[in-house]
Amino acid sequence: MITLTVNGKTVRAREGSPLLEAVRAAGVEIPTLCQHEALEPWGGCRLCLVDVTRPEWNGWAKMVVSCMYPAEEGLIVETHTERVVETRRVVLDLLLARCPETPLIQRLAREHGIEKTSYLPNPEPTDCILCGLCTRVCDHIGVFAISSVNRGAGREIAPPFHEAPPDCIGCLACAEVCPTSCIPYETSDARRTIWGKAFEMVRCPKCGKAHITKAQADFYAGRNGVPRSYFETCDACKRQEMARTFSKLSAGAVGGMETGKQGNRETGRP
């Protein structure tokens, strides 16, 4: 562990861990839009900018994105210097021009004193901020169904050739991770559609709930060498079964133990 200061407060951090963790440990709030703890940091939204310096730099400081800059001993981090706040404002002003109707962006902009963008509002408003979280989560799962296409101003997120992505398994991870919920999907016990592709659902053999697509079960089974039936059983039933086995094993020793806590998932959203 190393020690550094964030806005004058001393905090301890793992050496090389992203500065953002130390910033949050110090109780300081800074906006982030392209960062998620399950994924590699990417550095695209530029909102988590901070100033860093060291005593031996004689007053010189550099602006870095805290989601990627590695924590190091003795670093002095300032999260709200004038130029950092101003740059963050420019970025939010630009995002508001891109996504004038998106509640998340409107809120963040307002928190930074921007009610109306100083730029030309997008004549075709979109909710996609191009944070790349969807493509990165899909890559992380190992599916690589969607990607960002085109350079520059024409950049967008799309399946190959703008057609239903052949590799997509319908897991919805992209839609769930999307900070502005702008990836449309529909799901029911019978069918699920996302990215223009329809999926057949698999029902849990225990409770009958449809919680997973057939393509997902095939994909996971194929990758992990675990029998398909394992994935077909829904998480709730799996936990119940496990708890049952566990309480049988430890019968008497741990009486009336609580079974699995549900949904403690950290969404990473502000």
Place this chain on the structure above:
Amino acid sequence: MRIDSRERFDAAVSEALAGREGHETEILVCCGTGCLANGSQKVAEAFAEEVEKRGLKAGVGLFTKKTGCHGFCEKGPLVVLQPSGVLYTKVEPRHVPDILDKTVAKGELIPRLLYKDPSTKKPVERYAEVPFYKNQTRIAMRNIGKIDPADLGDALAHGAYAGLAKALFEMTPEQVIAEVERSGLRGRGGAGFVTARKWKAARKAKGERKFLLCNGDEGDPGAFKDRSIMEGDPHSVLEGMVIGAYAVGAHEGYIYVRDEYPLAVVHLSLAMEQARQAGILGRDILGTGFDFDIRISRGGGAFVCGESSALMRSLEGKTGEPRQKYVHATERGLFDCPTVLNNVETWADVGAIIQNGGAWFAAMGTDKSKGTKAFSLVGKVKNTGLIELPMGTTLRHIIYDIGGGILGDRPFKAVQTGGPSGGCLPESHLDDPVDYEKLTEAGSMMGSGGMIVMDDRTCMVDVARYFLRFLVEESCGKCVPCREGLKQMLVIYDDLVAGRGRPGDIERIERLSAGMQLGSLCELGKSAPNPVLSTLRYFRDEYLAHIEQKACPAGICRDLTAYEILESCEGCGVCLKACPAEAITGEKKALHVIHQGRCISCGACYEVCPTDAIRFFPKAELAPAAAASRGGAS
């Protein structure tokens, strides 16, 4: 024959030299991309044919060779005769018999093929006397135009690999780095990073595998120095890279060549093959036990792929997009191994530095910028082309002495240096010595050495907009300030040139620029505001005219400019013929008239009028009725 010792190397050089002794006259036909496009291949073939036909080859010791670009493509195809040094320009196959019969056989010159100095209008006989060449000092381009790039022997006869032999046989890796440090060599590809410092860091970095890369992506529009080096003297690049590899302890290298440079790939591949066979590349180089080999990789086809982290991503087989890095590539670069990346020109300098010593190189240039630098001089100058000069040469010397001054002797307005994200410098900076620091201080940059000269018929707002339009397409779009910032900046500029500028636009531009400089992920976004800020700094009045008077002082922005014919019109009718909109009427020898409703403000009439009887003025001054009918007509 494989060269495996100092003796064998010296013997190979002597042999190469001896092989050339019989050549009483060498005919050098430029076969660089520029001259090839102008038909130089046919000229070279014609020489070969005619020489054969006359049975001259063995008898008179005549020798024709195809060389790389001489930098003067505008006058191509070029032919140089050696040793006399006669330069012929715009040579066609039909001139070949005359050249052989008159110049080669009898020493007579052919006046119409000689280069004419645009300022003195006199023909210049010798290559070395042409002002374009006379004022140059060539190090990186030392052998371009002299050697046949497809012939290793020819390169050896001209001193190629002498620096490599010295490094491998006489110096330790540390001594090589010290020599490069003494030379003061800085990167020729952009930022001007001290080369020796990179090498030292990579040498020190721990790692079994280390990589050495050559950046031949050259994405700046109009730049062609790296292409010329790779095509015209690929050996200088290979020599520099093998020396660098020895210095840092790398065994694997890549040359990343822009996809549009097929000839560079052919010449590099051929040079690498010949070098491998000669024992200069690959295993056990020159018998010293040192191994280093190079692969060629074709670029990803985008400007941003030339950026260090994007280039490495691209080499790893991923999308060529910049990555935020807080660790130097010299520690963790390609495949997370210690990596040195240098520009083509940087590598081409290295062999000469080792051969002649760092002090020799450092004797040229300024305090912090040493040696020479290649520039591509384009725009409104009389001589355009590729040149190499000592650092510290003034812009005035480059534009007026080498470039021959402004086309049509019009007034100079600005010179844009440093590629798309460089800046524009005005007249008051013409006497600035060109070096990294001076250009940066003035709000521009060295970049890869592009120079675009502009005359008084240039609108600086429009120029900034032109570069923005390039950058908005080339931004990779990963980060918000660059992607959205460029898009919005362009919106502001589109308004400015269309007369929709508003008070406060300058402040908006400045604020957005600061946000992009501080907030962007890579240098593309960080430096993208340079064209904007430098034009604002030196030509603020022009911005104000666009915003406040809705006027374009240079008469370039069409929506703001109108034309009319003055009383002094002699009725020659030249303008009438030039007008693409049929907006001019008039009888021969009588005053002509422009019909404002039809005029599209293209300026063609203004350019052609022989008596300067056409003037432009702000469209805002037109009677409102005429302006309205113009609006209705379009």
